[in-house]
Amino acid sequence: MLNQKRTDQVFAALGDPTRRKLVEQLSHGPASVSALAAPLGLTLAAVVQHLQVLEHSGVVHTEKVGRVRTCRIEPTGLNVAAEWIAERRSLWECRLDRLSNLLAAEDQPTGRTTKNEEETT
Amino acid sequence: MLNQKRTDQVFAALGDPTRRKLVEQLSHGPASVSALAAPLGLTLAAVVQHLQVLEHSGVVHTEKVGRVRTCRIEPTGLNVAAEWIAERRSLWECRLDRLSNLLAAEDQPTGRTTKNEEETT
DNA sequence: TAAACGGTTAAGCGATCACTTGACAATTGG
DNA sequence: CCAATTGTCAAGTGATCGCTTAACCGTTTA
Numbered sequence: 001m002l003n004q005k006r007t008d009q010v011f012a013a014l015g016d017p018t019r020r021k022l023v024e025q026l027s028h029g030p031a032s033v034s035a036l037a038a039p040l041g042l043t044l045a046a047v048v049q050h051l052q053v054l055e056h057s058g059v060v061h062t063e064k065v066g067r068v069r070t071c072r073i074e075p076t077g078l079n080v081a082a083e084w085i086a087e088r089r090s091l092w093e094c095r096l097d098r099l100s101n102l103l104a105a106e107d108q109p110t111g112r113t114t115k116n117e118e119e120t121t
Numbered sequence: 122m123l124n125q126k127r128t129d130q131v132f133a134a135l136g137d138p139t140r141r142k143l144v145e146q147l148s149h150g151p152a153s154v155s156a157l158a159a160p161l162g163l164t165l166a167a168v169v170q171h172l173q174v175l176e177h178s179g180v181v182h183t184e185k186v187g188r189v190r191t192c193r194i195e196p197t198g199l200n201v202a203a204e205w206i207a208e209r210r211s212l213w214e215c216r217l218d219r220l221s222n223l224l225a226a227e228d229q230p231t232g233r234t235t236k237n238e239e240e241t242t
Numbered sequence: 243t244a245a246a247c248g249g250t251t252a253a254g255c256g257a258t259c260a261c262t263t264g265a266c267a268a269t270t271g272g
Numbered sequence: 273c274c275a276a277t278t279g280t281c282a283a284g285t286g287a288t289c290g291c292t293t294a295a296c297c298g299t300t301t302a
Binding site (some may be wrong): 007008011012014015016017020023024026027028029073075078081082084085086087088089091092095 | 128129132133135136137138141144145147148149150194196199202203205206207208209210212213216
Binding site (some may be wrong): 153155165166169187188189190 | 280
């Protein structure tokens with residue numbers, strides 16, 4: 001799974017509250033490094049380090065022109081995280097469906113037999 | 122924001138790859154602590170600690186009966202994370218819409234004037 | 243050209259983290 | 273009752289993390 005590594009990186013990036021604040025700022029539009037640093041009361045160095053993590057994870061994109069680096073959200077960057085969550089949801093929903101089918105079949109044990117399957121409710 | 126704290130907890134919980142593996146296992150159905158520990162090659166103690174984080178964040182629910190603790194996914198637990206991501210997406214999409222409107226209005230500067238708004242593409 | 247601006251890098255520091263070990267319940271089965 | 277199972281708690285360890293400081297570099301402006 002090449003996608004597994006990306007998921008690791010994205011969730012690790014979003015795991016830090018400061019980095020999420022940076023993403024929140026960027027979701028309102030592009031910004032320079034110092035523009036991102038100001039409202040957080042952080043050093044430029046600190047923001048640069050966070051941006052490296054965010055960019056390497058694919059959540060933001062960065063481009064330097066002249067002496068100012070402009071940062072913006074990478075549209076598809078958050079997809080892997082959203083997909084991971086969606087997959088968890090669909091999996092346990094699918095499981096709940098199988099469970100209720102089992103219970104329904106148990107109420108009407110006509111004809112076909114459901115083999116002995118037990119579930120911890 | 123009471124919701125802000127939960128978001129912090131959930132993303133911090135999901136930030137660790139081992140904890141995500143635990144959630145993946147639980148999305149296939151409930152499991153005991155030792156059943157969770159086995160495939161990961163971890164100590165029971167380690168898993169218990171992870172479970173405390175996951176439960177405190179609201180992602181999983183835990184119940185002890187007899188000497189075995191049964192863990193299951195808390196259906197609504199992942200919502201705050203999914204919502205945070207969805208909000209980021211809708212925000213920069215909204216911004217892109219405003220931007221394209223601006224460009225369209227610039228092509229047809231008829232009638233109503235869009236005040237002087239500049240955007241860094 | 244000199245000074246200010248915006249950013250980058252490296253080193254270091256304190257705090258937190260994930261995990262192990264080991265001692266200790268509490269429950270279950272022979 | 274004894275022993276195995278299942279989990280919990282406390283302490284400690286090594287690694288990583290987030291951040292700062294300080295020196296430095298390329299760009300812009302006066």
